[in-house]
Structure formats: C-alpha cells, structure tokens
Amino acid sequence: SIPAAVTSGLAAAARFGALIKGGAALEQLRQVKHLAFDKTGTLTEGKPEVTAVEPFSGSEADVLSLAAAIEQGSSHPLATAIMNRAKTSGITVHEAEDVVVMPGTGVKGVVNGRSVQVTSPKAMTESLQQRDLAERISTLESLGNTVVVVLADQQVQGLIALADTLRNDAAEAVQRLKAMGISSTMLTGDNRRAAAAIAGQLGIDYRAELLPEDKVNAIRELQANGNGAVAMVGDGINDAPALKSAELGIAMGRGSDVALETADAALTHERLPELAGMISLSQKTARIVR
Ligand code: ADP
Ligand code: MG
Numbered sequence: 001s002i003p004a005a006v007t008s009g010l011a012a013a014a015r016f017g018a019l020i021k022g023g024a025a026l027e028q029l030r031q032v033k034h035l036a037f038d039k040t041g042t043l044t045e046g047k048p049e050v051t052a053v054e055p056f057s058g059s060e061a062d063v064l065s066l067a068a069a070i071e072q073g074s075s076h077p078l079a080t081a082i083m084n085r086a087k088t089s090g091i092t093v094h095e096a097e098d099v100v101v102m103p104g105t106g107v108k109g110v111v112n113g114r115s116v117q118v119t120s121p122k123a124m125t126e127s128l129q130q131r132d133l134a135e136r137i138s139t140l141e142s143l144g145n146t147v148v149v150v151l152a153d154q155q156v157q158g159l160i161a162l163a164d165t166l167r168n169d170a171a172e173a174v175q176r177l178k179a180m181g182i183s184s185t186m187l188t189g190d191n192r193r194a195a196a197a198i199a200g201q202l203g204i205d206y207r208a209e210l211l212p213e214d215k216v217n218a219i220r221e222l223q224a225n226g227n228g229a230v231a232m233v234g235d236g237i238n239d240a241p242a243l244k245s246a247e248l249g250i251a252m253g254r255g256s257d258v259a260l261e262t263a264d265a266a267l268t269h270e271r272l273p274e275l276a277g278m279i280s281l282s283q284k285t286a287r288i289v290r
Contacts, residue, residue: 003023005285006023006026006285009026009281009282009284009285010022010023010026012281013277013278013281014268016269016274016277017253017267017268017269017270017271017274018265018266018267018268018274018275018277018278018281019265019266019267019268020264020265020278020282021263021264021265022264024264025248025264025265026282026285027282027286028229028231028247028248028264029231029248029265029278029279029282030279030282030283030285030286031228031229031247032182032228032229032230032231032247032248032279033181033182033183033226033227033228033229033230034182034183034184034185034222034226034228034229034230034231035177035182035183035184035185035230035231035232035233035275036184036185036186036187036215036218036219036222036230036231036232036233036242036246037184037185037186037187037204037232037233037234038186038187038188038215038232038233038234038235038236038238038239038242039186039187039188039190039195039198039206040077040078040146040164040188040189040190040235040236041077041234041235041236041252041254041255042233042234042235042239042252043166043167043170043186043198043202043272044164044165044166044167044170044198045164045165045166045167046077046164046235046252046254047077047080047081047164047165048077048078048081048146048162048163048164049081049084049085049162049163049164050064050081050082050084050085050160050161050162051143051145051161051162051163052140052145052159052160052161053085053158053159053160053161054136054140054158054159054160054161055157055158056133056156056157056158056159057155057156057157057158058157058158060158061089061091062157062158063150063157063158063160064082064085064086064089064091064160065086065091065092065093065094066111066114066116066150066152066157067082067086067116067118067148067150067160068082068083068085068086068087068091068093069093069094069095069096069109069111069116070096070099070107070108070109070111070116070117070118071083071107071118072093072096072099073096073099073100073101073107073109074099074101074107075256076101076107076236077164078146078148078162079107081162082118082148082160082162094111094112095111096109096110096111096116097109097110097111098110101237102119102123103212103236103237103238104120104123104189104210104211104212104238105119105120105122105123105189105211106118106119106120106123106148107119111152114152114153115152115153115154116150116151116152117149117150117151117152118148118149118150118151118160119148119149119151120147120148120149120189120190120191121133121134121137121147121148121149121191122191122209124149124151133149133156133159136159137149137159138193140159140161141191141192141193141194142193143161143163144163144193144194144197145161145162145163145194146161146162146163146164146190146191146194147159147160147161147162147191148160148162163194166198166201166202167270167272169271169272169273170202170272171201171202172272172273173272173273173275173276174202174203174204176273176275176276177275177276177279179276180276180279180280182276182279183204183205184202184204184205185204185205185206185207185218185222186198186199186202186204186205186206186207187206187207187210187215187218187219187232187242188206188207188208188209188210189208189209189210189211189212189215189238190208190209191208191209192208192209194208195207195208195209196208211238212237212238212239212240212241212242213241215232215238215239215241215242216241216242216245218242219232219242219245219246220245223246223247229246229247229248230246230247230248231246231247231248231249231250231275232245232246232248232249232250233250233251233252233267233272233275234249234250234251234252234255234259235251235252235254235255235256235259236255236256236259237256237258237259239255239259240256240258240259240262243259243262243263244262248264248265249262249263249264249265250263250264250265250266250267250275251263251265251266251267252266252267252270253266253267253268253269253270254270265278
C-alpha cells in the first residue's frame, strides 16, 4: 500500500499545479540532478507570431495561403501562428489532402494538386544555394527568428519568419533549481541562432537543431555525465521520445496528448518554478516516509 505521506504529498503537489503520477514518480523526482528543457512551448510561451513573409515566387499572400493550408493539419505552435496570420490578413485558405506531420521538421501535403511542404531549413533536401536562400535565412535567424521554408513541387515559394517570447517565470525556475544544486540544459529542434538568444537570456547550456531522436541521445549523454537522475520537460509530440528516455518525463499542461500520456508528471498550470517546488516536495516526503 502507498504510505499516507506519499498520497498527501501527491495531493499537495496537485494543488500547486504539479501532477505527479504516483509514488514511483515521486521517488524519481527526489533523485533529479539535471533538468532538460524543450524550448518552444516550454521555456517560451509557445505563441510565436509571424514577423516576416519573404516570397520568392508569387506574393506574400500566395506563400501564406499555401503554408496555412497544410498547417491546418498540425497542432504545432508555428502552425497556429501561420494560420492566425493568414486569417488576420484575410487570406483564403484552401483544403489540403494527405497531410503528414514530420515531428521536429515540418509538415507536407497536397494543395490544389501541388505537393506542398513547410519545413525547417535544416531538414530541406533541396539546395540552399538557390537564390541566396541560405543568406536570407541566416539574416532572419540572427534577429532571433525561427524560419520555415515553403515549397511547392520542390520549388521554394518563400520564407516565413516567426518569433516567440521567453516565459516570464523561466528565469526564476532556472534560478531556484540552481539554488538546489540542479543544473539546466535546453534541447531544441530550432536553429542555433534562435536557441542562443533564448538560452543566453537564462544563462543555461543548449543544444540546437535536434530531431526527436537527437533529444533522446542528448538525454543519454546527460545521464552518462551526471551523478543523478535527469528530468525532461516538454510539450510536443517531438519531445515524447525524450520524455520517455529521461528518468522522469514532465509534460506542460497544455502540451500535446502524446506528451501528457508519456510523461510521469505534468505542470498543469504551466508554472515553471513549480519544478523546484515538486522536487523539494519529493525530498520532504522522502524524509517523512523513511
Ligand atoms: P522545439 O524543439 O523548439 O519545440 P520542434 O522540434 O517542434 O521545436 O521543431 C523544430 C523545427 O522544425 C522548427 O523550428 C521548425 O523549423 C520545424 N517545424 C516543426 N513543426 C513544424 C510545423 N508544423 N510547421 C513548420 N515547421 C515546423
Ligand atoms: Mg516544444
């Protein structure tokens, strides 16, 4: 049977917005020495906005319309931002067929008989040499943007730049963890320049341009280097494998269903400082049980 101190610990945690799925998770939490954070939707608000649309062929509206059509099939924060921009610009968004989400890289589908793709520059198979694409992308990224490339029938139609803001409690969360002797690293699928901008504001290490399986490898490396357990906090489908491979997976409350199901705990109120709260609670509970 579960000791009373554990059940009351779990209930107390749930009240401050930390859902811990049972005694085993509480015990793992106590061992945590390192936190791995996803970026988009976890350390940042996850509500990016379109900051620029650069058409290569056709108009801005054409690029947005194609992108929005296939992003209807994705629940990614970038997808929401692109659809919002299309809506506020009064652009007609067509139906898309055969939409396939590629976690950590983008989406593809068929719009009006054309094969359309919205993808991270890194995942592009087409040449970045064409029409000084690489240069335009790095200029936008240097300004802290995430850039996605819109292609139709393998031809680059244009670029969409998006930017997101750091959560206002992210720095406090990192500080409280640090005071408890717990270090933090950011793991992101986003580009190096945007990653550096966010991690720099928090003073933490980061790894960028990671595919979902690269996040798993990053967790393994942290586990190999550290002297304690690693907890991973994330919100996306792309984070699910890493949430599973960490000793403890923690999902954001408004995260994807896959993340919430895979995780051992969740921040239901999405208040990052509660990470320190739940770890210190697990330590107190352990003292009572012993
Ligand atoms: P993060 O690790 O920061 O949460 P993701 O792994 O979800 O980021 O995404 C990594 C990159 O893949 C994004 O920066 C973007 O370039 C691309 N990407 C992922 N999903 C989409 C999408 N639905 N539409 C466009 N690009 C996407
Ligand atoms: Mg995310």
